[in-house]
Amino acid sequence: ELKVEQNPLFLSMQEGKNYTIYCNYSTTSDRLYWYRQDPGKSLESLFVLLSNGAVKQEGRLMASLDTKARLSTLHITAAVHDLSATYFCAVFLTQGGSEKLVFGKGTKLTVNP
């Protein structure tokens, strides 16, 4: 059974600081997704990482994937208040001809002035 673990689950940081969210998964997969969710809203796609060593950046967020370590990171640079949200990683599992997306529990990020 695929398990996806994120840490930390809660993160409070000051504006201007840097921090990294970690996502570990237990089974081989070559596709990893990062999503953002604002309170009461649906999920917004941030990044799709498809291969070992993949790195993608958008604004103050940068995501990377190490398939050998089964680890993805989401790095936040010089955080601003607008980044406050819950961030989820999700891993695509292919099993017996079917495919499904398995989510971590999410990291609730609060950026304080």
Next chain:
Amino acid sequence: DGGITQSPKYLFRKEGQNVTLSCEQNLNHDAMYWYRQDPGQGLRLIYYSQIVNDFQKGDIAEGYSVSREKKESFPLTVTSAQKNPTAFYLCASSINQESGNTIYFGEGSWLTVV
């Protein structure tokens, strides 16, 4: 515009009632999914469907049922057997592309038991 439409956005259910959440997509995607999200929690997979007339149970299928009679539609019925149905329900669809599966989510449906 192409996308996924979920309805209703808010639904109240009485004890013992079955309710159905609608999910329609006009993206021509083959695969569709239903997830449940409890407050402060991640998303858990209820059911998914790779093609029309076929679907598989996810991790928490008990008390739920689905159908996939049309490619565009994947309704979820929350039956009276689901003892704690109050949650946020998200429908998603995906298509295989060279750049990886593109996955789209609907806006979600809030279900509350009264």
